[in-house]
Amino acid sequence: MAEEPVSTSQSTSSPLGHAVIPIVNKLQDIFAQLGSSSTIELPQVAVVGSQSSGKSSVLEALVGRDFLPRGSDICTRRPLVLQLLQTKRKADGTVEEYGEFLHLKNKKFFDFSEIRREIQAETDREAGGNKGVSDKQIRLKIYSPNVLDITLVDLPGITKVPVGDQPTDIEARIRTMILSYIKHPSCLILAVTPANADLANSDALQIAGAADPDGYRTIGVITKLDIMDRGTDATNFLLGKVIPLRLGYVGVVNRSQQDINYNRSIKDALANEEKFFRNQPVYSGLADRCGVPQLAKKLNQILVQHIRTVLPGLKSRISSALVSVAKEHASYGEITESKAGQGALLLNILTKYAEAFSSMVEGKNEAMSTSELSGGARIHYIFQSIFVKSLEEVDPCDDLTDDDIRTAIQNATGPKSALFVPEVPFEVLIRRQIARLLDPSLQCARFIYDELIKMSHRCLSSELQRFPILRRRMDEVIGNFLREGLEPSETMIGHIIEMEMDYINTSHPNFIGGSKAVEVALQQIKSRVSRPKDGIDSEKVPASEKTSKSRAILARSAANGIVADKGVRSVAEAERPGISGNGGGSSWGISSIFGGSENRAPAKENNPGRMYNEPVQSMEYALSSIMLKEPPTVLKPSESHSEQETIEIAVTKLLLKSYYDIVRKNVEDFVPKAIMHFLVNHTKRELHNVFIKKLYRDNLFEEMLQEPDEVAMKRKRTRETLRVLQQAFRTLDELPLEAETVEKGYSLGNDPTGLPKIHGLPSSSIYATSDSGDFSAFYAASPKSTKSRKASHSGELNSSLHANADSNGNTRHSSLGSYPAVDF
Numbered sequence: 001m002a003e004e005p006v007s008t009s010q011s012t013s014s015p016l017g018h019a020v021i022p023i024v025n026k027l028q029d030i031f032a033q034l035g036s037s038s039t040i041e042l043p044q045v046a047v048v049g050s051q052s053s054g055k056s057s058v059l060e061a062l063v064g065r066d067f068l069p070r071g072s073d074i075c076t077r078r079p080l081v082l083q084l085l086q087t088k089r090k091a092d093g094t095v096e097e098y099g100e101f102l103h104l105k106n107k108k109f110f111d112f113s114e115i116r117r118e119i120q121a122e123t124d125r126e127a128g129g130n131k132g133v134s135d136k137q138i139r140l141k142i143y144s145p146n147v148l149d150i151t152l153v154d155l156p157g158i159t160k161v162p163v164g165d166q167p168t169d170i171e172a173r174i175r176t177m178i179l180s181y182i183k184h185p186s187c188l189i190l191a192v193t194p195a196n197a198d199l200a201n202s203d204a205l206q207i208a209g210a211a212d213p214d215g216y217r218t219i220g221v222i223t224k225l226d227i228m229d230r231g232t233d234a235t236n237f238l239l240g241k242v243i244p245l246r247l248g249y250v251g252v253v254n255r256s257q258q259d260i261n262y263n264r265s266i267k268d269a270l271a272n273e274e275k276f277f278r279n280q281p282v283y284s285g286l287a288d289r290c291g292v293p294q295l296a297k298k299l300n301q302i303l304v305q306h307i308r309t310v311l312p313g314l315k316s317r318i319s320s321a322l323v324s325v326a327k328e329h330a331s332y333g334e335i336t337e338s339k340a341g342q343g344a345l346l347l348n349i350l351t352k353y354a355e356a357f358s359s360m361v362e363g364k365n366e367a368m369s370t371s372e373l374s375g376g377a378r379i380h381y382i383f384q385s386i387f388v389k390s391l392e393e394v395d396p397c398d399d400l401t402d403d404d405i406r407t408a409i410q411n412a413t414g415p416k417s418a419l420f421v422p423e424v425p426f427e428v429l430i431r432r433q434i435a436r437l438l439d440p441s442l443q444c445a446r447f448i449y450d451e452l453i454k455m456s457h458r459c460l461s462s463e464l465q466r467f468p469i470l471r472r473r474m475d476e477v478i479g480n481f482l483r484e485g486l487e488p489s490e491t492m493i494g495h496i497i498e499m500e501m502d503y504i505n506t507s508h509p510n511f512i513g514g515s516k517a518v519e520v521a522l523q524q525i526k527s528r529v530s531r532p533k534d535g536i537d538s539e540k541v542p543a544s545e546k547t548s549k550s551r552a553i554l555a556r557s558a559a560n561g562i563v564a565d566k567g568v569r570s571v572a573e574a575e576r577p578g579i580s581g582n583g584g585g586s587s588w589g590i591s592s593i594f595g596g597s598e599n600r601a602p603a604k605e606n607n608p609g610r611m612y613n614e615p616v617q618s619m620e621y622a623l624s625s626i627m628l629k630e631p632p633t634v635l636k637p638s639e640s641h642s643e644q645e646t647i648e649i650a651v652t653k654l655l656l657k658s659y660y661d662i663v664r665k666n667v668e669d670f671v672p673k674a675i676m677h678f679l680v681n682h683t684k685r686e687l688h689n690v691f692i693k694k695l696y697r698d699n700l701f702e703e704m705l706q707e708p709d710e711v712a713m714k715r716k717r718t719r720e721t722l723r724v725l726q727q728a729f730r731t732l733d734e735l736p737l738e739a740e741t742v743e744k745g746y747s748l749g750n751d752p753t754g755l756p757k758i759h760g761l762p763s764s765s766i767y768a769t770s771d772s773g774d775f776s777a778f779y780a781a782s783p784k785s786t787k788s789r790k791a792s793h794s795g796e797l798n799s800s801l802h803a804n805a806d807s808n809g810n811t812r813h814s815s816l817g818s819y820p821a822v823d824f
């Protein structure tokens, strides 16, 4: 490529064009180094056009070296991805240029004709020797101080008629292949059309139009201006009068086949091209649209603008990758060799774990979920919504039928008939109900234990992943410790229930008491009598019996201080039984249910009640020598309920319910307390000590802090990734200032000419014009602002040059939006 004379303004201009592109290329290499399939997708420049239109020649001229197979026949049969990388001149001023193929890593090709031969050989290897075409890329990097940093793609030319090994659908296949490159919004398209062909029917413009209908990224290249028919010229093409193109056209003169045959150098060809345009007065006013150097400038300028816009997005991606890799790296920790270091590490892990466990129980855990209950909240849920709720729902009488109660009453009164509301059956039955509370209470403790086990697993920090032995040992220790904590809580729960069963405190202020129970029971029965269907049939009960029972019960109410019906008092007193006097150790006198014993009347043993009627009758039968039936082995109370029994049953139920409520509340209160004290809080308090006691041993450090090889490997890999990312980040960090400088260069026009200054671009007057080929105008505003916004989102090239903020004021980054996220 011809060296441009460096003007004063250039020498003071921003070096961004020089600096940004190599950095991004460098980043691309960095990502490649990471072995990640993700790469930074730079805007590529693809050359499209019909066969032999001069695509390869244009690329070669841009590169400034002969290295591509060219000829009148089909030459490009595989996509060639060509990354041009600008290198510095050597200190002694000599130039080193070489190429490197991806498929031949570490081999530098200093002889460019050898590069051409390798392209041909590699093409043949994949696509065969007989004009076959393949879509498998050949990747080539060219290092040279004489190139602009750009990635170019040479694509097979569009052909209509299949030849050689080409399939019948060769045209469609090539079009698909071309489209797969140029459809990408970040791909710049060089649509190459020979000047001696009909531009209106240009394959290149047609396919470019399909991929880039608005022409935001298509540059028209007219080749072979030198072999146009005499008397014709390409000015109308170049001015966009035939087919308008937003980015305009550049006319070039490449080497003819004869030049190639004579081995004419590119340098000569460029000189020849310059001479051509100089000698053609018709092109003199179109200097900015003529010649390979102008094409190079156009491309470079677009590329620089694009990269500048893309950098912030790239930077944020790298920084987030950096954060996650750094986090991962930190999770692998450092290798600790010294005993003291190991001890400190172990202590730290154990302490952190114990703290995490406590925080989780207390609900102070940072990683607390917002989508579900966790930690201590689950414990609370188990207590309140499972345990308490289940107990509340239990009816103490639900497993007791009236017959059960009647049987219990009859059993409790022994051979006598029950004269009063019996206390023993109440105690027997209430104990039975209290006993039922044991199982759910123990189950509740189990649930909490399970929760704590789950929490213990959740507390395992990522740091522990690298110490599987320690992790296992910690698991064992906490598992055992929790199991040990479960025992006393279960014992305590047992005690709570036993205590409740052992002493039935009928003096409890909340207990209904016998009198009140009788009163309520009578009311219940009365209301049932008035509604015979609902309850017992009062008619069936003999009147005398009914009166006596009522009297007896009401009398007890009176004895308890409740004013009873005066008319029945004496009878009631006469019928007062002496049960209380016969109470055993565990039997609480009737007074305990019915209140104080002050008004207790002496027992009357020989009360001629219903009880004795039957033996008397038996005697009479005996006298008549009538034999009795043997009593059955299993005896049940008689089926018919007396009214007395009904009342007794109702009273017993009321007493049961009332007392059960008291016990249930106690249990609901004490069981969670016991579990919290003996299991949960105990674990919270003691876990750290237990860990220290069981695991913090000099002789165990080595064993417990043993990490698997895999962790060492991962640590090494993430360290390397981190290093590369840090390097990339640092490199990018230096860019904003330069980008700003470039911004100034473009927008403020601090050059006397008011022109943008890009490294490697001559400060020619080409930018002064402001027609369709002027990028400054193109960058400044889009004719379709809405569209450009949309395009910006989809990552189209032009978007990077337009509005940088969406309607929400968010900065958007365009083209790299489509490159795959860094995935390590």
Ligand SMILES: Nc1nc2c(ncn2[C@@H]2O[C@H](COP(=O)(O)OP(=O)(O)OP(=O)(O)O)[C@@H](O)[C@H]2O)c(=O)[nH]1
Pocket: 049, 050, 051, 052, 053, 054, 055, 056, 057, 058, 069, 070, 071, 072, 073, 074, 075, 076, 155, 156, 157, 158, 223, 224, 225, 226, 227, 252, 253, 254, 255, 256, 257, 258, 260
């Ligand atoms: N006179 C003249 N000949 C040219 C020009 N550009 C290309 N040629 C010749 O046209 C022929 C085809 O050029 P290539 O560069 O191989 O064309 P291509 O489009 O890459 O061809 P394929 O890859 O095979 O499709 C070669 O013989 C070139 O020397 C030009 O501007 N002037």
